[in-house]
Amino acid sequence: MEMTKDGFWDLIAEAKKRYGQDQDGSFQWLKDQLTILGPQQAQDFHDILHGYQQLANQYGLWSAAILICEHGCTDDGFIDFRAWLIAQGREVYLAALADPDSLAEVEAYGGCQFEELTDTGNTVLETLTGQSAYEGTDLAACNALAAELRQDIAYGGGIGYPCEWDELEAHFPRLCAKYLEPGTVESMLETDNTIWYSGSPDIQKARAGGPPQLNMNMEGM
Incomplete structure (x- = not known):
């Protein structure tokens, strides 16, 4: 029998209920269940x-994760952050995509990263069959699955926009009030220290036209 998205979120919710901020406990329980x-x-x-x-x-x-995570958020760190976000449950996950600033109401723990969760299914499958879940993934089926999962998501305005230091407060006032140290923005601007690599074509495309108006639904990247 295939697992549904509701079944997935039920497992995530039960792990959170049982183990709270104990990520090792959650990981082990999810492995046992799978x-x-x-x-x-x-x-x-x-x-x-x-x-x-x-x-x-x-x-x-x-951009929000850069504020929340203790030591910034690299490419790999953002993968682990998204796993941590999923571990908070469906409601928190969907709210964050509608408005990342809503994460100011979520307690940060574990560095806001949950690397092990990303590999949970693969770890179990390798133990049971010796096969990798990455190799067993069917591209067409995954595209269809993504379309199904996407139906529940209402992306908020600015979700596809990479903020620079002088734009953070306008987009994430609550997160900035909670996590941004006084003087950080001024210091970064004075030293020309940018969040994003301006030479990246992806960043240039995402920032083209400047910050979008807030509180407007839009498609993601």
């Missing part, structure tokens, strides 16, 4: 989690 459920469920869990991670791969959310 081991009981079997190889197909482990593969499905892997595919659904990675689908949600990809849908959250948005510059606006990444």
